[in-house]
Amino acid sequence: MHTIKITGVVAAAKRAREKLQGGIAAEHVDDFRRSVTRTITEVERICAEYKATPAQLPSASYQAYQFLKTLDLAKLPVRAEAADPAKPEAGRVRIKNLLPICAWAQGEINRIVTTAPSLALPVAIDRPDVAALLEFLTSNADIAEKICVNAKATPAALPIQSRQAYQWLRYLSDPDNLAAHLATLAAFRQTLAEPFWTEHLRVRNMHNAHTVYIDLCYSNVLYRFTATTKTITLRASEGFSGAPPEVIEALLRAAFTPGQTAAKSEVQAYSDSDDFLEIIAEIESLAEPPLQQQRGQHYDLNVVFDRVNALYFRGLVERPRLTWSTMHTARKMGHYQPHADTVMISLTLDDARAPAFVIDFVMYHELLHKQLGTQTVNGRRYSHTPTFRAAERRYPRYQEAVAFMAAMSRARTG
Ligand SMILES: [Zn+2]
Incomplete structure (x- = not known):
């Protein structure tokens, strides 16, 4: 007997389940039906090709297949989203320059953290450059809000990338949050300045010739590491703001060195912690409809x-x-x-x-x-x-x- 493995069935069922939980927007119902039907047909086609039945699939795939197969596509939970003013349709309001504004702020944050004469914590929030940054973040978040109000909407109506950019600006307009953000980046720099890391970066030819950027930002990505011939960038979730030294160390290991399964799972575990989720929930709540x-x-x-x-x-x-x-x-x-x-x-x-x-x-x-x-x-x-x-x-x-x-x-x- 063959062991058949079909990729994507479990993921398709998971996606479907998530969509069903939140209700499906009326305009997406047809797409939803089509994609469920397509997955079922594909599974059955592959099984037939191998002269097998879906019951012979690995159990997770079979369960996923069964789940999709038993959905009543005629009676899906439809959500009348666009008609409800409290839940504005994402993308209804557009603001052009939110992403460049965030990029500028990231650059300025990097400059402040790398040029600070001493990296002692906490970073003084009344330093002129920090005060100017705070003012920049606040005024741009205010402007974005005003544009949304003029469009009779809230930032929840922005396309996802702009919405997350707005949420990040708004979150950092709180002096405590900005201080924690800067202090965390300073802690990253301090760790990288330790002999182990200087040596490590030197061996991997990642020092001097390279500028190291570390950003905390708000997106769906936990962390991402990119290297070009001139720069190294570690972009991590704002949820790491305030993370303890051992998590910072683990994140650097996970990002900068190959392998590192233990470090990766430590980072993953921290992203499930209350402290991490508390920050994400606070940022997320900044674009909740005023409901x-x-x-x-x-x-x-x-x-x-x-x-x-x-x-x-x-x-x-x-x-x-x-x-x-x-x-x-x-x-x-x-x-x-x-x-x-x-x-x-x-x-x-x-x-x-x-x-x-x-x-x-x-x-x-x-x-x-x-x-x-x-x-x-x-x-x-x-x-x-x-x-x-x-x-x-x-x-x-x-x-x-x-x-x-x-x-x-x-x-x-x-
Ligand atoms: Zn709590």
């Missing part, structure tokens, strides 16, 4: 808040703004935005399968953020302090809630 949706299909956030506040905070927490996220998430179930005093809970939890004690726990976690705030030590911001973790563990069904969410996250990403 305050408290009553979901299964849970009303006002009711959840009242219950959690009464049970665990003696009713002492002042009601923040409460909103469901507009999209499903796999790992990050809630977020607290201090500036907007808003608790956002993932739409994924608005589900009959999510028990009340789990959504209560997420609300409890976010209200702890509201109550305890953040601590800045040497320019690095900590929100999950030991005090925070101790308070979090006082939740009566803590272990059970954490385990439930881990299982849910595996089911969504696996």
Whole structure:
């Protein structure tokens, strides 16, 4: 008997599942049907060619095939996105120069970090060049916002690259975020200045002749390393801002040296950590449509808040703004935005399968953020302090809630 391997079936099923979870925009329904049908036909054609049945495929492929095969293509969850003003269609508003503005800011950040007389942390935010940079970031984020308002939209209506550029500008217009960003890049430079790395770069002929650029930016890429004859660029996610020294070291190893499986998995693990996801969620929330949706299909956030506040905070927490996220998430179930005093809970939890004690726990976690705030030590911001973790563990069904969410996250990403 042949072992048949068909590539792309599992990925196609995963994509389909994600689309179904968020609802499919009316104009994409036909494409969706066509692509599902095409995958099924292709699997069956290849199996027939090898005189086999799909049941003989490796089990992941077979399950993916079965999933696609059992979809009721006549009854897909259609989302009337374009008609809903709260969810503007991405790409409806265009701003020409956001990407060059970010590129200029990256250059300026690189200049500041490399020419700083001392790389001591924290980077002083009142240095004239840093103050000028902050002003540049803020005013450009403001202009982008104004253009969107004039178009009766929010930055959520920008095409994805411009939207992410705007989110990055807005995120760094917060002096604390900019300070953490600069301090992290300074820490990268300090690490590269250590004998191990100078030697390493020399051996690989990557020193002197080359200018090393390290950027933290906001995109869907975790990190990317590119080298030309004159420059070396490491571009990593803004989520690494504030990362501890061992993660910085691991990221450099993962990017600059071949192999390095351990370093790669350390970097990957950090990208799953609360600290990393907290930053991504904050950036992501900067382009959320201004929507305050408290009553979901299964849970009303006002009711959840009242219950959690009464049970665990003696009713002492002042009601923040409460909103469901507009999209499903796999790992990050809630977020607290201090500036907007808003608790956002993932739409994924608005589900009959999510028990009340789990959504209560997420609300409890976010209200702890509201109550305890953040601590800045040497320019690095900590929100999950030991005090925070101790308070979090006082939740009566803590272990059970954490385990439930881990299982849910595996089911969504696996
Ligand atoms: Zn948190």
